[in-house]
Amino acid sequence: MHSxxxxxxxxxxxxxxxxFLAPGGGGPRAERTARATEPAAAIRLDVYDHLRDAANEVTALVKSLCDEADPYEPPPARVEDTYRWCIEETAHLDEQRQRSRDAVIYRQGLQHAILMGDAKVIRRHPCPDCATWGLTWDRRRETVVCLNRHCADDDGQSTTWTLAQIAEKHIARQSARAARAT
Incomplete structure (x- = not known):
C-alpha cells in the first residue's frame, strides 16, 4: 500500500x-437503469456482482494455494472478513505464493477504489516500463495507460497495463524494499 x-x-x-450496496448507494451507476414502467432494483446489482466475484475469487485463490493435505477453514460469512481469512489461511505458505496472494488482494483493492469512483489510486504507481508517474485509468477501455509520450510503441500508441500487472509490480517492489531493509 502506498504511504x-x-x-x-x-x-x-x-x-x-x-x-455502495445499499439501495440507491453512492457512486455513479455502471449498469443500465430500469424503464419507468419497471420497479428499480432494491440494491445496486453491479455492486452486488462485484462483491460476489471478489469473494469467490479469493475463496478460489485459497483453494488453489493450499494443497489437499493442508485443510483450511471455510470462508467467512461476512464479506468484509474475506481478506483477513485469506491471509490467515495462507500465512504458512512460501514467500512466492504469499506474494501471489497479496497481488490478488491489492488488485481487488484497486478495483474497489475504481468502482467507488476513485480512479486516482492508479496515479500512485510508477509505470512498470518507464518508471515515471504518468499512469491513469482509462475507464472506456478498463485499462491503465501511461501518459508519458516516450513510453509508447513504434506506432505512437500509449503503453497499457492491466490492474493485475500494476498490482504484481507493486507487491514485487514492496518485497524488494522489505528484503533490503533486513
Whole structure:
C-alpha cells in the first residue's frame, strides 16, 4: 500500500458493502437503469456482482494455494472478513505464493477504489516500463495507460497495463524494499 493511501483493500470492501450496496448507494451507476414502467432494483446489482466475484475469487485463490493435505477453514460469512481469512489461511505458505496472494488482494483493492469512483489510486504507481508517474485509468477501455509520450510503441500508441500487472509490480517492489531493509 502506498504511504499516502490509508485505505486498505479490506476497508474498501467494507465501504462498498455498507455504503455502495445499499439501495440507491453512492457512486455513479455502471449498469443500465430500469424503464419507468419497471420497479428499480432494491440494491445496486453491479455492486452486488462485484462483491460476489471478489469473494469467490479469493475463496478460489485459497483453494488453489493450499494443497489437499493442508485443510483450511471455510470462508467467512461476512464479506468484509474475506481478506483477513485469506491471509490467515495462507500465512504458512512460501514467500512466492504469499506474494501471489497479496497481488490478488491489492488488485481487488484497486478495483474497489475504481468502482467507488476513485480512479486516482492508479496515479500512485510508477509505470512498470518507464518508471515515471504518468499512469491513469482509462475507464472506456478498463485499462491503465501511461501518459508519458516516450513510453509508447513504434506506432505512437500509449503503453497499457492491466490492474493485475500494476498490482504484481507493486507487491514485487514492496518485497524488494522489505528484503533490503533486513
Amino acid at each position: 499516502g493511501d490509508t485505505t486498505s483493500p479490506a476497508e474498501r470492501l467494507r465501504l462498498i458493502h455498507t455504503h
